Amino acid sequence: MNPVFVGVILSVYFLALLGVSYYTSRNANNQTFFIGNKNSNWLLVAFGMIGTSLSGVTFVSVPGTVGTGGFTYFQVVLGYFLGYFVVAFVLLPLYYKLKLTSIYTYLNERFGFNSYQTGAIFFIISRTLGATARLYLVINILDLLIFHNDITKATNISWSFVAISVAILLMILAYTFKGGVKTIVWTDTLQTVFMLGALLITVGYILTKMNLGIGETWSQFQGLGYDNMFVLDINSKDFFLKSILGGMFITISMTGLDQEMMQKNISIEKLGNSQKNMFTFSVVMVIVNFIFLFMGGLLYMYAAQIGVDAKGDDLYPILAFQKMSPIIGVVFIIGLISALFPSADGAITALTSSFCIDILGINRNEKSELENSKTRKIVHLTFTLIFLILVIIFKVINDKSIIGLILKIAGYTYGPLLGLFAFGILTKHQIKDKLTLWVCLVAPIITYALSTYLEKAEYAYQIGIEVLIINGIITFLGLWLIRKK
Template sequence: MSATFLFSFIIGYFLLLLGVAWYTSRNSNNESFFIGNRNSNWMLVSFGMIGTSMSGVTFVSVPGTVASAGFGYFQVVLGYFLGYFVVAYVLLPLYYRLHLTSIYNYLQQRFGITAYKTGALFFIISRTLGATARLYLVINVIQIFILDKLDISFPVTTFVILLMILLYTFEGGVKTIVFTDTLQTSFMLLGLIVCVFYIMHTMDLSISSSISALNEKGYTKFLNTDINSSGFFLKQIIGGAFITIGMTGLDQEMMQKNISVKTLKDSQKNMITFCSVLVLVNLLFLFLGGLLYLYVSANGINIKGDDLFPTVALQYLPSFVGVIFIIGLISALFPSADGALTALTSSFCIDILGLQRNATATEKQTKKTRLTVHFTFAIVFFLCVLFFKWLDDKSIIDIILKVAGYTYGPLLALFSFGIFTKRKLGENIGIPFICIAAPLFCYFLNKEAATWFNGYQIGIELLLINGLITFAGLWAISTPPNHTATEVTYGSE
């Protein structure tokens, strides 16, 4: 298949996004960028969040895990499902009651400026690393299969893609992303469904016969009962739940879309609808992975892991399937990158620079600052993607989960300490030190766990362990409540 032919579809897709961005950003202002004027349609937000949550990592990596782990990833997905209910019925009511634009404002109201800045900085670090790792994975696939053949270098590819994202997000922000994410999720799911049914058709399989064939290969096994394994089902389910609470409920990128919905009730409907569909979509990706392994086995193709889906789609299936794959892949790329760039800009402007607290700043001055921050984060994204390329690590999904475990743990502790206790922290200088010390301790614990605990391996429960250690440290430096009206109000929420 011609690389130029595929590249033309990427350009056409971007022009479509630019047209949607132009239409949705008309008459937009800073409130449109930060919070979508609190008037987003909950059904659009729910559908668009599927693409944001899944990203290119799910699109490329999840099918590739089936040969080694079967449907084991579905244990984590069940944990995600439970975690979304906590987000919907514990965190969202809190955010709406306090009318937050940045969710980290809760930490300021509950504890003070030190906890507030600490929480926001941990989000900025985590989201920057996580988003650029996802971005690198997809850009690298496009580079290897298309742009290398056109003699376009990786840095040029990265620069152009980030420029594309800048062009359609710098004006409308959240208001635009709600619509572009919906469009991109549609294309991503279209690519998934077409590939599933085409491979079934090619191999003359029905749904029932496909499941039987996958059962015979052992691919559908998903329950891991080895307690020492990092994939033990209780670790995966509990860890998945806390990953969701941290990476969705305590993440400005995900929550700024939810709190852009007009009412709490609609936002909760969005969350529950979204998580129900997400379970089915992840199951379909695993099903696709099993079909792909059946296909390569039947055709004597030696390929596995992250290379499985792109290699089969672009080198062994007809051109129209390859085009749909590429559109689906870049549809998985943009939602995770554009939302992260917008959320990081919002958090830095509101939480670190305090734009909303600056009553003297005009709309024009605020916009100028916002645009400067937005461009700066695009440069940071560019440098981070080049760093991941330099690392040339094949386990990007492992990097993402580890980053989440180390950086969202302190956020989980700060929010749970505020919600479930009434103790005070004040402007305690120990807050950032504890939030840094806990992940460092977890790093050494993770390295030595098998030696110290008779072969026990820490998996995605690292986030929970990190959060518990941080929580204990916060308790140690906190003071009992004085039962003032303010403390009772925020401490009980």
């Protein structure tokens, strides 16, 4: 695809976001940036959270799983659905009761300052590593498709990769810099519309090209084994109970205990509306993920029909760019960017909020609004620069296994957060606050060692998605050992 043409598309897209930013950030202050002045529309938040939850990696990866796993990922999605109810009925009431701006302030009130800082630091490390690794993977796809016309090609760092990285991060910085959460509530909603539009247009295109209806397509899925949804082998990493419980605790941890995901929820004025937002979002998320899997099955069928040997993460990009109408190529780019921006803009905004509030104590000092605003802007710029540096480092490494490990490490850091909040909510014990950090460092190490041991020892039972639960339990037990008697 012509890079100039893509540049024009990006420019128009960016101008639309800037227009939204200008409209929403008038008379903005720090509270506008952190929690949207507590007047966000719950329906907008619900819709926009879809884009935040589905990163650009998800946009290409979920359809690619159908070829080997059928619809088994849907087990995890059902777990997500259950997890949202825990967030709505347990965590949101807690956050609203304490009137929190940063959700990690709860740890300060429950255990003490060291536990509070530990929780915030674990979030900052996890979200920084996870968000930048995902950002790198998507920028790499864009670079390979636009400038190299081959997604399977391994390339060293180039001016085009750096240019795309700088352009995307500058765009995100520009439209979030002033309005923060208030702006991204609106921009994420707009981008979710584009992303879902890309999904539905692609599905419609393939159905038309293959002359299929929905019912006939599902019948063909059954013949190919793509309709396989539940794994009954208890030793499998994808055993349905593991997947559902794992998905549930992923939602509790990576949504309910994540400042990025919660910042928009607590920007809604009333708890009841915030809960309505969570219920609405959970239902729509199930439907959207099912459509992604449905599209994945269609992509594999279409690839087989036209003789293309592509699978996994390469499937959707190769077909969209090389084997379908140029319009679908444009739709894919818009959809991918629309999935990328909400997860990246939310991460930078949340990291800025957490660092300012939890680490620098911007809400605890006696400085003027102007001084605190200046501090917040410096932190915002710094995190944007950190994102750029890490994305470039990942490109220099240019190893999918390393990037996978980084994403895995980022996931491991949510176990201690799960254990900390669970211990605080489920028990009345106080803990030796100064020892919290050590418990939270040791728990992921033990979890990783256990998982690696079972894998190398070739036991029948293998740890899969439930690793987060195990990590949280070990943290919980560690906190029990350092409780005050």
